[in-house]
Amino acid sequence: MSSPCRVRAERLLALLLAAAVLAGCEREKRHIGPSGPEAAPVIQTTPFVPGGAQPLPKDPRAEFYENNAFEVAQGARLFRWYNCSGCHSNGGGGMGPALIDDQWIYGSEIEQIYGTIQQGRPNGMPSFRDKATEEQIWQLAAYVRSLAGKNSQVASSRSDAMAGIPPRNQASPADAGKETPPKRLR
Amino acid sequence: MSQSALHPAADQATRLLGLWDLMLWVCAGMYVLVIAFLAWAIWRRRRAAYLIEPEVMVSDPGLERALGGWAVLIVVGLIVLTTASFLTDRALATPGERPLKIKVTGQQWWWRVEYQDGPVERWVETANEIRLPLGRPAEIELASDDVIHSFWIPNLAGKTDLIPGRTNRMAITPRRAGRFRGQCAEFCGFQHAHMALDVTVEPEAAFEAWRARQLAPAAAPADPQRAYGQQVFQAKACAMCHAIAGTQAGSRNGPDLTHVASRRTLAAGALPYSKGALAGWIANPQALKPGTNMPAVRLSADEQAALVAYLDGLK
Numbered sequence: 365m366s367s368p369c370r371v372r373a374e375r376l377l378a379l380l381l382a383a384a385v386l387a388g389c390e391r392e393k394r395h396i397g398p399s400g401p402e403a404a405p406v407i408q409t410t411p412f413v414p415g416g417a418q419p420l421p422k423d424p425r426a427e428f429y430e431n432n433a434f435e436v437a438q439g440a441r442l443f444r445w446y447n448c449s450g451c452h453s454n455g456g457g458g459m460g461p462a463l464i465d466d467q468w469i470y471g472s473e474i475e476q477i478y479g480t481i482q483q484g485r486p487n488g489m490p491s492f493r494d495k496a497t498e499e500q501i502w503q504l505a506a507y508v509r510s511l512a513g514k515n516s517q518v519a520s521s522r523s524d525a526m527a528g529i530p531p532r533n534q535a536s537p538a539d540a541g542k543e544t545p546p547k548r549l550r
Numbered sequence: 551m552s553q554s555a556l557h558p559a560a561d562q563a564t565r566l567l568g569l570w571d572l573m574l575w576v577c578a579g580m581y582v583l584v585i586a587f588l589a590w591a592i593w594r595r596r597r598a599a600y601l602i603e604p605e606v607m608v609s610d611p612g613l614e615r616a617l618g619g620w621a622v623l624i625v626v627g628l629i630v631l632t633t634a635s636f637l638t639d640r641a642l643a644t645p646g647e648r649p650l651k652i653k654v655t656g657q658q659w660w661w662r663v664e665y666q667d668g669p670v671e672r673w674v675e676t677a678n679e680i681r682l683p684l685g686r687p688a689e690i691e692l693a694s695d696d697v698i699h700s701f702w703i704p705n706l707a708g709k710t711d712l713i714p715g716r717t718n719r720m721a722i723t724p725r726r727a728g729r730f731r732g733q734c735a736e737f738c739g740f741q742h743a744h745m746a747l748d749v750t751v752e753p754e755a756a757f758e759a760w761r762a763r764q765l766a767p768a769a770a771p772a773d774p775q776r777a778y779g780q781q782v783f784q785a786k787a788c789a790m791c792h793a794i795a796g797t798q799a800g801s802r803n804g805p806d807l808t809h810v811a812s813r814r815t816l817a818a819g820a821l822p823y824s825k826g827a828l829a830g831w832i833a834n835p836q837a838l839k840p841g842t843n844m845p846a847v848r849l850s851a852d853e854q855a856a857l858v859a860y861l862d863g864l865k
Contacts, residue, residue, distance in 0.1 A: 445803040
C-alpha cells in the first residue's frame with residue numbers, strides 16, 4: 365500500500381522525533397546534592413571602567429543555571445518563597461522595578477543580576493548575602509532572566525503568573541529564538 | 551509503630567475492614583463455586599468419553615435451572631456488595647460530635663499540621679506529627695501547596711487526596727491508643743517515600759497536656775552558646791523559611807520549628823530525632839534526603855554547634 369517514498373518519509377520523521385526527544389533530556393537535567401566547588405563570584409555592574417570598554421568577565425557557573433529548566437523552576441519557587449513579589453509583583457513591578465522588560469538598572473547579564481540580589485542595591489533592594497545560599501541566588505537570577513525572555517528555551521511551559529513571554533507551548537514558531545517577544549502577556 | 555489497614559484503630563478503618571472482609575468472602579465463595587463446577591464438568595466429560603456418543607439435549611431442564619440459579623446468585627451478590635459499599639461510604643462521610651478541627655497541608659515533602667480548634671489563640675501548628683485524643687472525632691481538612699499528595703494512615707482511615715486549589719475533608723474517630731505511621735500515598739516527586747507522618751492516639755488528658763506545651767512560645771535561650779545559636783538562626787538562611795514562635799523568625803515556607811526537639815522524627819520521617827541526626831541534617835540535607843528543598847547552608851563549626859544546641863533545646 366505504502367510507497368517506498370512514504371516509508372522513507374516516515375522513517376525520517378521517526379528519526380527526527382527521536383532526536384527531538386533526546387535533545388530534551390539535557391534541558392531539565394537535575395543537579396541533586398551539595399553544591400559543587402564555589403568559585404569566587406565575579407560581579408561587575410557596568411562595563412564603564414577606566415582604560416576603555418572591556419567585555420564583562422563571565423562566571424563559570426552562570427551557564428549551568430541559565431540553561432537548565434529545573435534550576436529556573438527552582439528560582440520561580442524561591443521568587444515566591446522569598447517574597448520578591450512584595451516589591452516586584454509577579455515581574456511587572458510595583459514598589460520595585462519591573463523585571464519582565466529587558467531594561468535593567470544594574471545590568472542584564474546573569475552575573476550582574478546575581479550581584480544585585482547578593483549585594484542589594486540602593487533605594488530598597490535588600491542584600492540576600494547570608495539569607496540565601498549561593499545556589500539559590502543563581503537560581504533566582506536565572507529565573508529573573510527568564511521573565512524577560514532572556515533564556516526562553518528553558519522557560520516553564522506553564523506560567524503561574526504574569527510573564528514577559530508566552531509559555532513555550534503557546535508561542536508561535538516565529539517567536540522562537542527572539543530575545544524580546546513582540547507580544548506580552550498581561 | 552504500626553502501619554496496617556488490617557489492624558484498625560479507628561471507626562473509619564474498622565468499617566473499611568468490614569467492607570473488605572465482606573468483599574473477600576463473597577468473591578471467595580463465587581470463585582470456589584466456579585472452580586467446583588468447572589472441575590465437575592471436566593470430570594463428567596472424561597467419564598462420558600468411554601461411553602457411546604451422548605445424545606445432544608436441546609433442552610436440558612437441569613441445565614436451565616442451574617443457569618437461572620447462577621444468574622440469581624450473581625445479582626444477589628452484586629446487590630449485597632453495592633449496598634454494603636454505599637452504607638460504608640455514608641458512614642465515613644458522617645461527622646461525629648464535637649469534632650477536633652485539624653488542617654493538614656501537603657508540601658514537597660512534608661506535612662504542615664494546624665490544629666484549628668477553638669478560639670484562634672488556642673491554635674497550634676506542628677509538622678509531620680499528628681496527635682489525636684482517644685474517642686474524640688477529628689475533622690481533617692486536607693489541602694496542598696504544590697502538587698497532588700494523598701493522606702493515608704492505614705490504621706485509622708482510608709486514603710484521601712490533597713489537591714491544589716481544593717479542600718477535601720475526612721473524619722477519624724480513634725478507638726485504640728497507640729502510635730501509627732502515616733504515609734503520602736500519591737507519587738509526588740523525588741522524596742515521596744520520605745513523606746511520612748508520626749501519628750499518636752492518646753487519652754484526652756495527655757493530648758490536652760501536649761497541646762498546652764505546643765501552645766507555649768519557644769523559651770528564650772539561657773546559656774551563651776544557645777543564645778548565639780538563636781542569632782545564627784536569625785542571621786542566616788534558616789529564618790527565610792522556618793518560623794519559631796516567640797522570636798522574629800516567622801516564615802511559613804518550611805516546617806514550624808517552635809518545638810522541633812519534641813518531635814520523634816526529622817524531615818518527615820526520614821530520620822529518628824536525635825541531636826546528632828539534627829546536626830547531620832543541617833550540615834547536608836541533600837545527602838540524607840536528595841532533592842529536598844532544604845539547602846545546605848554554609849556555617850562555620852562554631853555556628854553549626856551553636857545552632858544545633860539552640861534547636862535541640864526547643865522542646
